[in-house]
Amino acid sequence: MPQFKLNPYLKGNHSIVSPQVTGLKHNQALIDLVHRSVVALSICGFGLQLSYAQDSSAQSMQLPVLVIEAQKQSAVDPLQLKQVNSTGSRLGLTAQETPATVQTITQEDLQEKGLRTVKEAFGNVTGATVGNVPGNPAVLTMRGFSGNANTVLQDGVRVGASTFVTRDLDVWKYEKIEVLKGPSSVLFGEGALGGAVNLVTRKPNLEKKTVEGLLNYGSFNMVRAAIGGNLPIDDELAIRSDVSYLKSDSLYDIDDQETTKFGAAVSLLYKPNDDLSMLFSANFDHDKETSSYNGSPLVSASTAKNPSHIVDNPYGLVVDKTTRHKNYNPDSGELSADTTTLSWSTDYRLSPSWTFNNIATYYHADRKFYLSPEQNFDSQTGLFKRTVQRWSHDHDVWSNRFSFGHDQLIAGKYRNRLSVGSEYSYTDFSSPRPSGNLNAVDPYHPNVGEMPTSDWAGWTSYNKFSTQIKNWSVFAEDAFNITPDWLVVGGARYERLDVERTIDNILTDSQQQFNPTFNPFSWRIGSVYNLTPDTQLYGQYSTAVTPVSSLLVISTANGSFDLSKGKSAELGFKSSVLDGKLDMIGSVYWIELNDILTRDPNNINLTVQGGQQVSKGAEFTASAAITPQLKANLGLAWVDAEYKKLIEAGGANRSGNQPINVPEKVANASLSYQLSNLPITVSGFAKYASGFYTDTANTYFVDGHTTFDASLAYDLKNMTFTLWGRNLTDEFYGEYSGYSAKQIYIGAPRSVELGVTFKF
Numbered sequence: 001m002p003q004f005k006l007n008p009y010l011k012g013n014h015s016i017v018s019p020q021v022t023g024l025k026h027n028q029a030l031i032d033l034v035h036r037s038v039v040a041l042s043i044c045g046f047g048l049q050l051s052y053a054q055d056s057s058a059q060s061m062q063l064p065v066l067v068i069e070a071q072k073q074s075a076v077d078p079l080q081l082k083q084v085n086s087t088g089s090r091l092g093l094t095a096q097e098t099p100a101t102v103q104t105i106t107q108e109d110l111q112e113k114g115l116r117t118v119k120e121a122f123g124n125v126t127g128a129t130v131g132n133v134p135g136n137p138a139v140l141t142m143r144g145f146s147g148n149a150n151t152v153l154q155d156g157v158r159v160g161a162s163t164f165v166t167r168d169l170d171v172w173k174y175e176k177i178e179v180l181k182g183p184s185s186v187l188f189g190e191g192a193l194g195g196a197v198n199l200v201t202r203k204p205n206l207e208k209k210t211v212e213g214l215l216n217y218g219s220f221n222m223v224r225a226a227i228g229g230n231l232p233i234d235d236e237l238a239i240r241s242d243v244s245y246l247k248s249d250s251l252y253d254i255d256d257q258e259t260t261k262f263g264a265a266v267s268l269l270y271k272p273n274d275d276l277s278m279l280f281s282a283n284f285d286h287d288k289e290t291s292s293y294n295g296s297p298l299v300s301a302s303t304a305k306n307p308s309h310i311v312d313n314p315y316g317l318v319v320d321k322t323t324r325h326k327n328y329n330p331d332s333g334e335l336s337a338d339t340t341t342l343s344w345s346t347d348y349r350l351s352p353s354w355t356f357n358n359i360a361t362y363y364h365a366d367r368k369f370y371l372s373p374e375q376n377f378d379s380q381t382g383l384f385k386r387t388v389q390r391w392s393h394d395h396d397v398w399s400n401r402f403s404f405g406h407d408q409l410i411a412g413k414y415r416n417r418l419s420v421g422s423e424y425s426y427t428d429f430s431s432p433r434p435s436g437n438l439n440a441v442d443p444y445h446p447n448v449g450e451m452p453t454s455d456w457a458g459w460t461s462y463n464k465f466s467t468q469i470k471n472w473s474v475f476a477e478d479a480f481n482i483t484p485d486w487l488v489v490g491g492a493r494y495e496r497l498d499v500e501r502t503i504d505n506i507l508t509d510s511q512q513q514f515n516p517t518f519n520p521f522s523w524r525i526g527s528v529y530n531l532t533p534d535t536q537l538y539g540q541y542s543t544a545v546t547p548v549s550s551l552l553v554i555s556t557a558n559g560s561f562d563l564s565k566g567k568s569a570e571l572g573f574k575s576s577v578l579d580g581k582l583d584m585i586g587s588v589y590w591i592e593l594n595d596i597l598t599r600d601p602n603n604i605n606l607t608v609q610g611g612q613q614v615s616k617g618a619e620f621t622a623s624a625a626i627t628p629q630l631k632a633n634l635g636l637a638w639v640d641a642e643y644k645k646l647i648e649a650g651g652a653n654r655s656g657n658q659p660i661n662v663p664e665k666v667a668n669a670s671l672s673y674q675l676s677n678l679p680i681t682v683s684g685f686a687k688y689a690s691g692f693y694t695d696t697a698n699t700y701f702v703d704g705h706t707t708f709d710a711s712l713a714y715d716l717k718n719m720t721f722t723l724w725g726r727n728l729t730d731e732f733y734g735e736y737s738g739y740s741a742k743q744i745y746i747g748a749p750r751s752v753e754l755g756v757t758f759k760f
Contacts, residue, residue, distance in 0.1 A: 077576065077580055077583065078583050078623035078624075078625070078631075078633075079095070079103070079104070079576075079583035079584075079585060079621065079622075079623050080095055080104040080106070081094065081095045081096050081574055081576050081583055081585075082094055082095070082096060082576070083095060083104070085098055085102045085104065085178055085180075086156055086178065086198070086200070087102065087153070087156065087178035087179070087180045087187075087196060087197075087198040088100055088102045088178075088180050089187070089477060089479070089489070089491075090187070090403060090405075090419045090421075090477055091405070091417045091418075091419050091477050091478075091479050091489075092405075092407075092417065093417075093479060093489070095574065096528070096536050096574055096576075097479070097487060097489075097528055097536075098489075098528070098538075099487075099489050099526025099527055099528050099538040099539060099540040100180060100181060100182055100526065100538070100540050100542075100570060101180075101181035101182065101570070101572060101585060101587045101589075101619060102178065102179065102180055102181070102585075103125060103126060103178075103179040103181075103585070103621060104176055104177070104178050104179070105121060105124055105125070105176060105177040105179075106175070106176045107171075107174060107175055107176060107202070109124075110171050110174070110177075111214075111757060112672070112683070112711075112713075113670065113683075113685060113711075114709070114711055114722070114724040114726070114753065115171060116170060116171065116216075116224060116246065117138075117168050117169065117170060117171060117246075117251075117261070118137075118138045118166065118167065118168050118169050118171060118199070119131075119132055119137070119138040119168045120171075121171050121174075121177055122138055122140050122197065123687070124668065125142070125179050125197070125635075126619055126620075126621045126635035126636070126637055126666075126668070127142060127143065127181075127617075127619050127635070127637025127639065127666050128140060128141065128142050128666070129141045129661065129662075129663060129666060129689055129692075129735070129736065130735075130736070131661065131735060131736025131737070131738060131745055132168055132252075132293070132736070132745065133736065133738030133739070133745070134289075134292035134293070134294055134335050134369065134371055134373070134738075135163070135369055135373070135738070135739075136163040136166070136738070137166060137167050137168040137287075137335075138166050138167065138168040139162075139163060139166070139736075139738075140152070140162065140166075140194075140197065141194070141661050141662055142181065142194040142195045143181060143182065143194045143195060143589065143591060143615055143617060143639060143641075144194065144591065144613070144615025144617070144639045144640075144641030144659060144662050145193050145194030145591070145593070145613075145615065145641075145659075146194070146659070146660070146661055146662070147162065147163050148161045148162055148163050148191050148546065148547070148550055149191065149193040149194045149546050149593075150162055150191075150192070150193070150194040150195055150196070150197070151184065151188050151191050151192040151195075151196040151197070152165065152166045152196075152197050152199070153188065153196060153197065153198040153199065154198075154199045154201065154341065155198070155199070155200055155201055155281075155343065156198055156200075156359075157343070157359065157361050157399065157401070158188045158189060158191075158192075159341075159361070159363040159397045159399065159425075160363075160395070160397060160427065160552065161191055161550045161551070161552060162191070163550065164393070164395065164550065164552060165363075165365070165395075167285065167287050167337050167339065168261075168287065169261055169263060169285050169287055170224070170226070170244040170245075170246050170261045170263055172214070172226040172228070172242060172244035172263065173201050173202060173228070173242045173244060173263055173265045173283070174199050174200060174201055174202070175200050175201060175202045175203065176200050177197060177198065177199055177200065178197070178198040178200060179195060179196070179197050179198075180195055180196045180197075180198075181194075181195045181570075181587070181589070181619070182194075182195055182540070182542060182568050182570055182589060182591065183522075183524070183542040183543060183544030183566055183567070183568045183591070184196040184542075184544065185493065185520070185522035185543065185544035185545055185546075186475070186477075186491045186492060186493045186522045186523055186524045186542065186543075186544075187475070187477075187491070187493070189423075189471065189473060189493070189495055190495065190497065190518075190520060190545050190546060190547060190551075190563060191545075191546050191547070192544055192546075193544045193546050193566045193568075193591065193593060194591070201265060201267070201281070201283065202228065202240060202242060202265070202267075203240060203267060203269065203279065204230050204231075204232075204238035204239055204240035204267055204268065204269040204279075205230060205232075205238055205240075205269065206232045206235065206236075206238050206269070206271060207232070208230070208232070209229070209230060209231055209232065210229060210230045210759065210760065211227070211228075211229040211758075211759070211760045212227070212228055212229070212757070212758060212759040212760070213225070213226055213227035213228065213757070213758055214226050214755055214756065214757040214758070215755060215756055216753055216754065216755030216756075217753070217754055217755070218724070218751060218752055218753025218754065218755075219253075219750075219751035219752055219753065220248050220249045220250055220251065220253050220751065221247075221248060221249045222246070222247070222248035222249075222251065222751075222753065223245075223246070223247050223248070224244075224245070224246045224247075224755070225244070225245050225246075226242070226243065226244035226245070227242070227243055228240065228241060228242035228243070229241060236270060236271055236272045237268065237269065237270055237271075238268070238269045238271075239266070239267070239268050239269070240265075240266070240267050240269075241264075241265065241266045241267075242263070242264070242265045243263070243264050243265075244261070244262070244263045245261070245262050245263075246259070246260070246261040246262075247259065247260050247261075250293070251748060252293055252746070252747075252748050253325060253748065253749050253751075254293045254325055254326075254327050255325050255326060255327045256290065256291045256327045256329075256331075257289055257290065257291050257292070257293055257327060258289070258290040258291075259287075259288070259289050259290075260286070260287065260288045260289075261285075261286070261287045262285070262286040262287075263283070263284070263285045263286075264283070264284045265281070265282070265283040265284075266281070266282050266283075267279060267280065267281040267282070268280045268281075274349070275348060275349040276346075276347070276348050276349075277346070277347045277348075278344070278345065278346050278347075279343075279344070279345045280343075280344050281341075281342070281343045281344075281345075282340075282341070282342050283339075283340070283341045284338075284339070284340050285337070285338070285339045286336075286337070286338050286339075287336060287337055288334065288335070288336035288337075289334070289335040289336070290333070290334065291327050291329040291331075291333045291334075291335075291371070292329060292333065292335040292369075292371045293327065293745070294328070294329065294371065294372065294373060294374075294375060294738075294739060294743055295375075295736075295737065295738060295739070295740075295743030295744050295745045295746070296319050296320075296323055296324065296326075296743065296744050296745075296746050297323070297328070297375045297376060297377055297384055297443070297740070297742060297743050298311060298313075298317035298318060298319060298377060298700075298742040298743075298744070299317065299318065299319075299320050299323070299377045299443055300316055300317060300318075300377065300379055301316045301317070301318045302316075303320075303377075303382055303443070304318050304320035304322070305320060305322040305444070306320055306321040306322045307319075307320055307321070308320070308321050308732055309703075310702060310703045310705075310732065310733060310734050310744075311700060311701065311702055311703070311734065311744060312700075312701040312703065313699055313700045313701065314699060315699075317377070317700075317742065319734070319744055319746070320443070321732060322444065323443055323444070324732075324746060324749075326443070326444075326446065327448070328372060328375045328384055328386060328441055328446050328448060329371050329372045329448060329451075330372060330388065330438060330448050330449050330450055330451040330452075331448055331449065331450050331451065332370070332450055332451040333370045333371050333372070333451045334368050334370045334371075334451075335368065335369060335370070335371060336367065336368045337365055337366065337367040337368075338365065338366045339363075339364070339365045340362075340363070340364045340365075341361065341362070341363045341364075342361070342362045343359060343360065343361045343362075344359070344360045345357070345358070345359040345360075346358045346359075353406055353407055353408040354404065354405070354406055355404070355405040355406075355407075356402070356403075356404055356405075357402065357403050357405070357421075358400070358401070358402040358403075359400070359401050359402075360399070360400045361397070361398070361399045361400070362396075362397070362398055363395075363396065363397040363398075363399075364395065364396050364397075365393060365395040366392070366393065366394060366395075367392060367393040367395070368391075368392050369389060369390075369391040369392070369393075370389075370390050370391075370451050371388070371389060372386045372387060372388050372389075372438060373387055373388075373389055373739045374386065374387040374739050374740045374743070375740070375743060376740050376742055376743075377443070377742070378440065381440060382442075382443075383440035383441060383442060383443070384440055384441050384442075384443055384446070385437070385440050386437065386438040386439070386440065386441065387435065387436070387437055387438070388435065388436050388437065388438045388451070388452060389433065389434065389435045389436075390432075390434050390451065390452065390453075390454060391431060391432065391433045391434075391435075392431060392432055393429065393430075393431050394429070394430045394431070395427075395428075395429050395552075396427070396428045396429075397425060397426070397427050397428075398425065398426045399423065399424065399425035399426075400423070400424055400425075401421065401422070401423040401424075402421050402422060402423075403419050403420065403421025403422075403475075404419070404420055404421060405417070405418065405419045406418040406419075414480065414481055414482070415480075415481040416478065416479070416480045416481070417478065417479040417480075418476070418477070418478050418479075419475075419476065419477045419478075420474075420475070420476045420477075421474070421475055421476075422472070422473065422474045422475070423471075423472070423473045423475070424470075424471065424472050424473075425469075425470075425471045426468070426469070426470055426471075427467070427468065427469040427471070427552070428467075428468055429465070429466070429467040429468075429469075429552050430464070430465065430466045430467075431464070431465045431466075431552075431553065432454070432462075432464045432506075433461075433462070433463050433464065433465060434452075434454060434456070434459040434461070434462040434506075435459065435460065435461040435462070436452070436456070436458050436459045436460045436461070437458075437460065438452075459507070461507070462505070462506040462507045463503050463504065463505055463506065464503070464504040464506060465501070465502075465503055465552075465553055466501070466502040466503075466504070467499065467500065467501050467502075467551070467552050467553070468499075468500040469497060469498070469499050469500075469551055469552075470496075470497070470498040471495060471496070471497050471498075472495070472496045473493055473494060473495040473496070474493070474494050475491065475492065475493040475494075476491060476492055476493075477489070477490070477491035478490050478491070484530075485529060485530035486527070486528075486529050486530070487527065487528045487529075488525075488526075488527045489524075489525075489526045489527065489528070489540075490523070490524065490525045490526070491523065491524050492521070492522070492523040492524075493521070493522045493523070494519070494520075494521050495518070495519065495520050495521075495522075496517070496518075496519050497517065497518040497519075497520070497551070498515070498517050499515065499516050499517070499518075499551055499554070499559070500513075500515050501513065501514050501515070501516075501554065501556075501559060503556065512556050514556055514559045514560075516554075516559045516560065518545075518547075518562065518563050520545040520563050522542075522543050522544055522545060523542070523543055524540060524541065524542035524543065525540070525541055525542075526538060526539060526540030526541070526542075527539055527540075534575060534576045534577060534580075535573065535574070535575040535576075535577070536573065536574045536575070537571075537572075537573050538570075538571070538572055538573070538574070539569075539570065539571045539572075540568075540569070540570050541567070541568070541569050542567070542568050542570075543565070543566065543567045543568075544565075544566040544567075544568070545563040545564065545565055545566065546563060546564050546566065546593070547563055547564070548561050548563070548564055548595075548596065548597050548609070557607070558597070561595075561597065561609055562595065562609065563595075564593055564594065564595045564596050564609070565593070565594050565595055566591060566592060566593040566594070567591075567592055567594075568589060568590060568591040568592070569589065569590050570587055570588070570589040570590075571587065571588055571589075572585065572586055572587030572588065573585075573586050573587075578624075581624060581625040581626075582622065582623075582624045582625075583622065583623050583624075584620070584621070584622045585619075585620070585621045585622075586618075586619070586620045586621075587618065587619050587620075588616075588617070588618045589616065589617060589618075589619075590614070590615075590616045591614070591615050591616070592612065592613075592614045593612065593613045593614070594611075594612050595609040595610070595611070596609070596611035596612065596613060596646070597609060597611060598610050598611035598645060598646050598647045598648075599647040599648060599649065599651065600647075601647055604647065604649070604650065604651040610645060611643065611645050611646045611647075612643070612644040612645040612646075613641070613642070613643050613644065613646075613659060614641070614642060614644050615639055615640065615641035615642075615662075616639070616640050617637065617638050617639035617640060617641075618637070618638050619635075619636065619637045619638075620634070620635070620636045620637075621634070621635045621636075622634045622635075629673055629674045629675070629676055630671070630672070630673050630674075631671070631672045631673075632669070632670065632671050632672075633668075633669065633670045633671075634667075634668075634669050635666075635667065635668045635669070636666075636667050637665065637666045637667070638664065638665050639662065639663075639664060640664065641658060641659050641662045642656055642657060642658055642659070643655055643656065643657050643658075643659065643696070644656075646696065648696065652697065654696045654697065654698075657693075657696055657697070657698045658692075658693050658698055659693075659696070660692070660693055660694055660695060660696060660737060660741070661692050661693075661694070661736055661737060662692055662693075663689045663690040663691060663692045663704065664690045664691075665688070665689070665690040665704075666687075666688065666689050666690070667686075667687070667688045667689075668685070668686065668687045668688070669685070669686045669687075670683060670684065670685045670686070671683065671684050672684075679714060679715040679716070680712065680713065680714055680715075681711075681712075681713040681715070682710075682711075682712055682713075683710065683711045683712075683713070684708065684709070684710050685708065685709040685710065685711075686706065686707070686708050686709075687706070687707050688704065688705070688706045689704055689705060689735075690704040691703045691704045692737075694737035694741040694742070694744070695741035699741075700737075700741050700742065702734040702737065702744060703733075703734070705731055705733030705734075705735075705747070706731070707726075707727050707728075707729070707731050707733070707747065708727070708728045708729055709724065709725060709726045709727065709728065710724070710725045710728060711723065711724045711725070718758055718759055718760055719756055719757065719758045720756065720757050720758075721754075721755070721756050722754070722755050722756075722757070723752070723753070723754050724752065724753045724754075724755070725750070725751075725752050726748065726750065726751045726752075726753070727747065727748060727749060727750045727751065728750060729750075730749055730750040731747070732746065732749075733746070733747050734746060734747070735747040
């Protein structure tokens, strides 16, 4: 099939719905009974949290069809190259047509690999590393950039900076996770430099009734249960609901860190004809840790009872394995969020060549960060000094995005796809932020004390932030076929960001106000060329913008600075060969971020926008069906990231140093074999990450690591029983850092899990 296939409307075919996929025969009475039970359970679970209502941004009217096609073709399209990737463009381009690196992780992939949470799923992205820093759950590093330099979306909608809105949720409700590498501000606005990750929720469809679910139990007293179903009500209406629940003493085997994740989602599809489709969605998520894990603090080697050798530094500090499970947070601490998202999406075909899409979204989140963020060893006393914070967020976002799409032949032979639209969002954010210091504790016998109340007299800082952001943008994209095998894609976006910030100092009864305005412009130009119908070469140049710090909590001093500006170039290829049994994506890239904050080299007391960070690298992803029974996957990434210009307080020159939490090499691989005479599949998984620095001075270096997982699956007619083993060698390793440079997040120890999934 040619890559750049014509719009069916241009060939006189007015059906945009693919043929239905024939399902397995089931007992209809049982299906009806289970379905109605599932829907009732979801709605009841949702109703208990009615005051939170929740989310699901909507997709185009073709989305249910695309999901079905992806499932139908997954055996011969393992990297989803022939499927439309909604994150890479709003033009309905397939992954092959997109002049950028895109990756899709399906729900089937998540289940086969035993990926339970957002953090675990992000870690399966080629070249990505992920940390669960309490203030930034599932914080992502891609292509040398971390945190808010990467955008996380839900159903294509950005509701805020990723370090605020991303939570380490259960992934049951997601149909797939789409990843766009490199700058994407032209699509999603400020903050999208390293890449964008789109969490695509499951949607109802009119095709057939389904019920599916899982039940798992594993190490650390982990229980995971989920159920979901799709119910066509008639020829025009369908409803889908999903409920998930995960509870564990601690996914990291940390003392006093009981973890709970609950999710409920309901969506209704109304499709009266082939031209009109509406999707109404509501999602609610609750996640909570009774006491967060802030990493294992370094201690002096002379103090350590069982010193490890995973951290190199000139100060003789080590991670003591004896403290591996210790938690130094005060009792009654809490890390939690209740998140609700409501959305209404409309897709309407105005004519054979014109379409209209509108998506309205409401988002609300209540978050609590009651914890001791910094825990540093005092060599004089042999104790851990501790800070404390009792921060919370009240976060509301209203947004609406509309776009018109046009698809036609110019001069009867040049296909042109155009999308133009506008987006508006209003954000209201408030955050009380008391901070102070707690009593120091013994590393081995900590008396952690109680979390102070909001009226504690010991707070040394107590500010209340209030932020309102009005964000208006216009955007356009175009894809023009110069020939049937040569496609040029371009886009541009203009934004206006009006920020109103108020900082009330509760201790001094004073107030600061400032109202910065930003007017960024982003653009991209790229091209894809068909060497063969199944192999493409592509190139792209793009720009992006990112704030010097999050606009939600930007300080008075930083409010006067402009946005930092990034630019990127990328070359790559995509190929599906051997009758679709081998898919490959390869790329080389360069990203430059200018105007980051630095000290003036001529006056180190003055902060200016003269810093620069650059990364260049290469990535390769492959998936192969070596035989009908043997499948293999491979992801390789190399990045060379450094600060080209950076001077910090005191005049310390960090130019030439490596950014924190950026390993130079990351690799993941998997191999699965299905026995020919038994319904058993044996799988093995490996992940490697080289070392990384935890500070911009590059004095603390965490060594690289390799972990191995495995699974054994037994398939029945409608059920699969799976036994997973994670970190089989019980590797003791650091996976990320946060807060203090001397707190290292240790990866989860060896664990096992047994589960069953079913689908009718």
